[in-house]
Amino acid sequence: MVSKKGAALGSxxxxxxxxxxxxxxxxxxxxxxxxxxxxxxxxxxxxALITFVAVSLSDRPADKEHQYGHGKIENLSAFFESILLVIxxxxxxxxxxxxxxxxxxxxxxxxxxxIVVIIAMAIDLGRSRVLFxxxxxxxxxxxxxxxxxxxxxxLSSAVVLLGLICADFGYYTADAIxxxxxxxxxxxxxxxxxxxxxxxxxxxVPKGLTxxxxxxxxxxxxxxxxxxxxxRVAGADTFVEVNVHIRPNTDFETAHKICSEIEKDIATSIxxxxxxxxxxxxxxx
Numbered sequence: 001m002v003s004k005k006g007a008a009l010g011s012x013x014x015x016x017x018x019x020x021x022x023x024x025x026x027x028x029x030x031x032x033x034x035x036x037x038x039x040x041x042x043x044x045x046x047x048a049l050i051t052f053v054a055v056s057l058s059d060r061p062a063d064k065e066h067q068y069g070h071g072k073i074e075n076l077s078a079f080f081e082s083i084l085l086v087i088x089x090x091x092x093x094x095x096x097x098x099x100x101x102x103x104x105x106x107x108x109x110x111x112x113x114x115i116v117v118i119i120a121m122a123i124d125l126g127r128s129r130v131l132f133x134x135x136x137x138x139x140x141x142x143x144x145x146x147x148x149x150x151x152x153x154x155l156s157s158a159v160v161l162l163g164l165i166c167a168d169f170g171y172y173t174a175d176a177i178x179x180x181x182x183x184x185x186x187x188x189x190x191x192x193x194x195x196x197x198x199x200x201x202x203x204x205v206p207k208g209l210t211x212x213x214x215x216x217x218x219x220x221x222x223x224x225x226x227x228x229x230x231x232r233v234a235g236a237d238t239f240v241e242v243n244v245h246i247r248p249n250t251d252f253e254t255a256h257k258i259c260s261e262i263e264k265d266i267a268t269s270i271x272x273x274x275x276x277x278x279x280x281x282x283x284x285x
Contacts, residue, residue, distance in 0.1 A: 004059070004143060007134035008052035011146055014127045015045035018120050025116040031167075032099060034116060036092040036179045037160055040153070040186065041120075043088045047081040047146065054142045058235045071235020074142035075200040081145060082194030089183040089190070096176040096183070117161045124153040139236040139271045141200065145193050152189045156182040203232045209270070213240060216265050222246065222258045224282040240266060240275040245282040255279045 022038030025031075054077035062069040131147035134140065163178025199206075210231055217226045223244040230241045244262065246255055259277040267273045 001137055002130060002134040004055040004134060004138050004140055005052065007131050007143055008048060008055050008146070010130060011048040011127050011150070012045060012052060014123050015041055015048050018123060019045055021116050022120065025112050029110055029113050031113060031164070032095060032175055032179050034113060034160060034164075036095070036182055037117070037120065037157065039088055039091065040085075040156070040182065043084045044150070044153070047084060047149065050077045050080055051142045051146050053077070055140060058140075058142070068232070068234050068239060069237055071233075071237045072201060074140060074235040075197045077142050078145040078193055079197035079201065081149065082190045082197065085149075085186050085190040085193075089187045092179055092183040096179040099176045100173060113164050114161070117157050117164065121154050121157045121161075124150045124157065128154070141196070141235065145197070148193065149189060152185055156185045159185065200233050205231045206233060209233075209238070212269060213242075213266055216269065217242065217244065217262070220258075220262060220265070223262070236272050238270050238273040240270075240273060241278070242275075243278045243280055245280050248281040250281075 019038055019041040022034055022041055026034035026038050051074075054073045058069075058071050058073045060066075060070045128147050128150040131143050131150065135143035135147055159178045159181040163175040163181075166174030166178075210229065213229065213231065214226075217223065217229075223246055226242050226244045228241075228243045232239050244259070246258060250258070256279075259279055262277050263275040266275045
């Protein structure tokens with residue numbers, strides 16, 4: 001099993017290497033596409049640092065001031081990451097359009113231009129797979145956001161590679177156009193990441209989660225019906241609270257056992273789920 005901190009730290013080291021490599025090659029070749037990718041990697045490094053801090057703090061136990069734990073730090077880090085990416089995209093689009101308007105689009109394409117992009121794609125493929133695996137194992141939205149982010153980097157690098165190939169044949173405007181393509185890709189993923197983070201921060205219930213819990217409750221023959229089902233997500237943790245109606249002749253010990261079984265049943269289908277079941281007598285049963 002890959003630890004949350006281990007996956008996040010590996011992502012930071014990869015970002016440091018890629019950022020340095022891209023900046024050096026981008027400056028030497030005057031390629032806006034590679035320089036834009038270097039800035040993107042710089043933001044990746046900052047995002048990876050934020051994720052590392054977030055996953056380190058999110059597992060702190062609940063306390064008097066944070067009674068639902070610190071899990072939403074992960075969601076907050078994902079939101080900050082989306083903001084950083086949007087800022088980068090605005091700069092990339094501005095520079096690309098400026099070059100196209102001024103006509104200053106000629107770049108120097110060397111073998112290193114191709115090497116840096118191919119290496120970046122290979123590293124992004126490797127770390128995105130590690131992050132996806134760690135995110136699934138730990139139910140971590142912060143790591144999942146990083147994984148989705150870096151998997152799109154593979155596509156954006158492919159766009160830059162296409163721009164380099166076109167420039168090698170004299171179509172220099174393709175580099176600036178490919179830079180805009182990178183920005184559009186990143187803007188799309190930034191919107192999705194930001195929206196997901198805001199949804200969780202505002203306690204929006206993930207799609208299908210309420211239905212999954214209700215199906216568990218309806219399948220239980222020991223309860224007559226239920227009401228006041230509340231679900232909230234904080235980082236890797238899910239909190240469920242529900243009132244269930246049981247038959248009036250049920251003794252306290254049996255009622256407690258029924259509630260415990262319901263809590264265990266829900267926990268089997270939802271990782272890191274904390275469930276509180278309130279029993280009530282069914283007067284008309």
